[in-house]
Amino acid sequence: MRIDESLTLADLAPALSRFWQLSGDKIDLMLREYDLAQGSPVFTQAGKYSTRGWTEWTEGFYYGSAFLQFDATGEQRFADEARKLTVERMASHVSHIGVHDHGFNNLSTYGNWLRLQREGKLPADQIDFCELAVKISGAVQASRWSPTHDGGGYIYSFNGPHSLFVDTIRSCRIVMVAHAMGHSLMGENDESNSLLERALQHIEATARYSVFYGEGRDSYDEWGRTAHESVFNPNDGRFRCPNSQQGYSGFTTWTRGLAWAMVGFPEQLEFLDTLSDAELEPFGGKAKWRELMLKGARATCDWFIANTPTDGIPYWDGGAPGLVNLGDWRERESEPFNAHEPIDSSAAAIGAQGLIRLGRYLGADTADGRRYIQAGLTSFRTLLTDTYLGIAPDHQGLLLHSIYHRPNNWDYTPEGQSIPCGEACMWGDYHLRELALYVDRLRQDQPEYTFFGCLKS
Numbered sequence: 001m002r003i004d005e006s007l008t009l010a011d012l013a014p015a016l017s018r019f020w021q022l023s024g025d026k027i028d029l030m031l032r033e034y035d036l037a038q039g040s041p042v043f044t045q046a047g048k049y050s051t052r053g054w055t056e057w058t059e060g061f062y063y064g065s066a067f068l069q070f071d072a073t074g075e076q077r078f079a080d081e082a083r084k085l086t087v088e089r090m091a092s093h094v095s096h097i098g099v100h101d102h103g104f105n106n107l108s109t110y111g112n113w114l115r116l117q118r119e120g121k122l123p124a125d126q127i128d129f130c131e132l133a134v135k136i137s138g139a140v141q142a143s144r145w146s147p148t149h150d151g152g153g154y155i156y157s158f159n160g161p162h163s164l165f166v167d168t169i170r171s172c173r174i175v176m177v178a179h180a181m182g183h184s185l186m187g188e189n190d191e192s193n194s195l196l197e198r199a200l201q202h203i204e205a206t207a208r209y210s211v212f213y214g215e216g217r218d219s220y221d222e223w224g225r226t227a228h229e230s231v232f233n234p235n236d237g238r239f240r241c242p243n244s245q246q247g248y249s250g251f252t253t254w255t256r257g258l259a260w261a262m263v264g265f266p267e268q269l270e271f272l273d274t275l276s277d278a279e280l281e282p283f284g285g286k287a288k289w290r291e292l293m294l295k296g297a298r299a300t301c302d303w304f305i306a307n308t309p310t311d312g313i314p315y316w317d318g319g320a321p322g323l324v325n326l327g328d329w330r331e332r333e334s335e336p337f338n339a340h341e342p343i344d345s346s347a348a349a350i351g352a353q354g355l356i357r358l359g360r361y362l363g364a365d366t367a368d369g370r371r372y373i374q375a376g377l378t379s380f381r382t383l384l385t386d387t388y389l390g391i392a393p394d395h396q397g398l399l400l401h402s403i404y405h406r407p408n409n410w411d412y413t414p415e416g417q418s419i420p421c422g423e424a425c426m427w428g429d430y431h432l433r434e435l436a437l438y439v440d441r442l443r444q445d446q447p448e449y450t451f452f453g454c455l456k457s
Helices: 010-033 059-073 076-089 102-118 127-143 166-170 172-180 195-210 255-272 277-283 286-306 321-326 345-362 367-383 426-443
Strands: 043-045 048-050 145-147 153-155 163-165 229-233 238-243
Touching: 010 059, 010 076, 010 367, 010 426, 059 076, 059 102, 059 426, 076 102, 102 127, 102 166, 102 172, 127 172, 127 195, 153 195, 163 166, 163 195, 166 172, 166 195, 166 255, 172 195, 172 255, 195 229, 195 255, 195 277, 195 286, 255 286, 255 345, 277 286, 286 345, 286 367, 345 367, 345 426, 367 426
Parallel strands: none
Antiparallel strands: 043 048, 145 153, 163 229, 229 238
16 A cells, blocks of 8 residues: 555545544434344345344444434434344343453443443443443353363354464454453363453464465465465364465465454554553563564554555455455555456445554554554545445445455445445445544543443553
8 A cells, every 4th residue: 555654634634524524424314224133134125124034243343333322412312222232132242251352342332332431421320331231241252162282272163162363353342342341261070260361362373374474384384374264173173274264275264354453463462551560471471472472463454555556445355366466556546346256345445544543552662663653644535435335325335345255246236337336244334434533632632432441441
């Protein structure tokens, strides 16, 4: 990508003001038109949200978007809807033992609600309710546990105990928050399992097996490449091979999986700094974890910068076979209406937040820090343009040109096009709002938006 070194937070103010108006219009449209009896809204087809019964991992993004909208604009009706729908519909997600998505669904709803109460923006009358939901969700998430042969382990995906998804680093957020609330996972004979230890071990497994560093692991090892899925022998916990469910292959980089790691590592670095040295000493000490997470964050963010079109919006997979037909696509702006391979704007919305967080963690006054911040702002600026925003008033989606599952051909291809384009997804809409709120708070010198903002100050 071509990083704009001159772009400032103030430069984005007019686009952000327009964005929040459009965002509110889309939430209102969904509340009027979408029938929740269909199931969770997942992605749009011809501009209307539809469901896909794989797992219900997107419902929390719908209600969580209304919490974010209230946070940004102060419009009470959005908070009222978010609270009502969270109470009515999210309980099953708290106790859901079959998914690896607790940090997505439940921090987006109960976590945001709790944070807004802590910040004094909503009445502090449901703190115990939200805390209990987060505690249980964190423990249920940590219970999906597969040990590795070296004494570590990971939270396994919905594919089963053999499967580590790179996505799940972002579900570690709720495990960490539950730990910080003093909770643990109780097992047989009242054995208490540390949620901090499980989250750290999962992050370590992700860094070791899901991220590549150009150190010769296989013939396609390069700095920052990620595998969507890492496969283990469940009998002895030994790593077997990289794989992919939603990318092109285990040896190419599915860019949304990359983006989850890009934001997951920097967020955990921020949380790490809230923990005492004594708390981390039994697990090897703070320096060990900082080095591991920082290496993963740098590598994935560097890969994104090196393998994304000039405007900061990636194609859905860096090794997608049709990219050869696009020539030197890294040296041009993204082309969502090309004839060969789709863009995934949701990967940009997720990854841009990771770039900015990493840059701020390293320091805006450092060369590396500024490089990552400016890369994130460059991507964000493109996402705020008419090319990527769903400006048509009857289109229910906010962020256009996202991809769900290209190998399964689930995404909608409009008439006259040869690839999916022009559609939105619930995680893309949510994470664009989350990115906008994060940047808006920075721009206005407000307290930084973090996943652990729901904890007591």
